[in-house]
Amino acid sequence: TQLLEQSPQFLSIQEGENLTVYCNSSSVFSSLQWYRQEPGEGPVLLVTVVTGGEVKKLKRLTFQFGDARKDSSLHITAAQPGDTGLYLCAGGPLRYTGNQFYFGTGTSLTVIP
Amino acid sequence: NAGVTQTPKFQVLKTGQSMTLQCAQDMNHEYMSWYRQDPGMGLRLIHYSVGAGITDQGEVPNGYNVSRSTTEDFPLRLLSAAPSQTSVYFCASSYGGRGAEQYFGPGTRLTVT
Numbered sequence: 001t002q003l004l005e006q007s008p009q010f011l012s013i014q015e016g017e018n019l020t021v022y023c024n025s026s027s028v029f030s031s032l033q034w035y036r037q038e039p040g041e042g043p044v045l046l047v048t049v050v051t052g053g054e055v056k057k058l059k060r061l062t063f064q065f066g067d068a069r070k071d072s073s074l075h076i077t078a079a080q081p082g083d084t085g086l087y088l089c090a091g092g093p094l095r096y097t098g099n100q101f102y103f104g105t106g107t108s109l110t111v112i113p
Numbered sequence: 114n115a116g117v118t119q120t121p122k123f124q125v126l127k128t129g130q131s132m133t134l135q136c137a138q139d140m141n142h143e144y145m146s147w148y149r150q151d152p153g154m155g156l157r158l159i160h161y162s163v164g165a166g167i168t169d170q171g172e173v174p175n176g177y178n179v180s181r182s183t184t185e186d187f188p189l190r191l192l193s194a195a196p197s198q199t200s201v202y203f204c205a206s207s208y209g210g211r212g213a214e215q216y217f218g219p220g221t222r223l224t225v226t
Contacts, residue, residue, distance in 0.1 A: 002154065009153065031212035042117075042203050042217025043156070050212050088155055090215075100171060101215065103148070103156035 003027055004091055004104035012110045013079055021074045021107045023089035030093050032065055032072045033101075037086040079111045115139050119204050119218035126194040126225045134189040134221050136204030142216075144209030145187040146171070147179065149200040150220075156203065162187055163209060194225045 004025045013019055023032070031050040035043035047056050049065035049072065056063045060083075062075040072089055086108050092101035120135045138145065146161035148171075158171030162181040176198060178190040187206075191198060201222050205215040 002157075004155075006155070033212070033214075040220075042205070042220055043215075044217070045214045048212045048214065090156075100158055100161065101146070102158065102172070105153060106155040 002105055003102040004089055006087075006089060006104040006107050008107060009105065010108050010110075012112065015080060015111055015113050016078050019076050019079060019109070021076075021087055021109075023072045023074075023091075023104050025070050025091060027091070028069050029091035030069075031091070032069070033090045034063055034072070034074055035088045035090060037088060037106075043086075043088055076109075079109075081111045081113050084109055084111050117204055117206055117216050117218035119202075119221050121221060122219065124221060124223050126191070126223065128194060128196060128225060130194050132191050132194070134191075134202055134204075134223075136187045136189065136218060137185050138187075138204075138206040138216070139185065140206060140216065141184060142206035142208055143184070144213070144215075145181070145204065145206045146215070147177070147187070147189045148203045148205065149173065149198075150203060151200050159189065159202075191223075196225050199223060199225045 007022045033048045034046045037043040047063045052067045052069045054065045060077045064073050088106050089104040117138045143164045147159040148156040157173050160179040162168045201220050203220050204218045207213040207215045
């Protein structure tokens with residue numbers, strides 16, 4: 001069982017549609033990050049949220065950190081083919097343990113032109 | 114700046130063989146980590162280091178060994194390769210601490226037959 005569960009695991013939508021990806025845990029994190037990964041490459045950071053209830057916007061992407069700092073969501077408005085990729089959430093450090101960062105199970109997004 | 118580099122990019126091993134995956138970074142980051150990525154499981158932490166001479170286990174450390182003799186290098190050793198270790202391995206580095214961005218290498222695709 002992984003610490004961070006993402007849903008859905010796969011998402012295929014038409015260009016112009018909206019979508020939301022969820023990242024859930026029963027643990028409390030000091031911060032939560034979202035990464036995007038292209039095939040054959042390492043993940044690249046999109047955003048970091050550190051305060052419960054925090055909302056950040058990056059162009060058409062909106063990120064929210066849950067009030068209890070256990071969950072997060074990523075909302076994409078008017079998806080474009082360039083948004084295609086694997087989206088990963090990552091949380092850490094946990095409140096009472098070291099420096100470990102834990103990654104979610106990932107959401108593979110395909111945007112069809 | 115080369116960022117985070119990993120070698121080799123691809124490797125095929127027979128069961129029982131040993132090998133070392135190399136990772137180096139030129140950003141003077143204290144925190145380095147190794148992850149493995151398997152389909153449907155996101156990234157799982159193998160080992161990490163918060164500075165030269167200091168290493169600790171992650172979620173899935175069995176069958177792997179690490180050392181950190183310098184700030185720049187963080188090699189991962191497979192002691193006796195098993196088919197279950199077939200995966201894509203990523204090395205990452207960061208300044209460490211709450212919310213710090215992790216920079217990833219391009220990955221090593223390992224197949225154990």
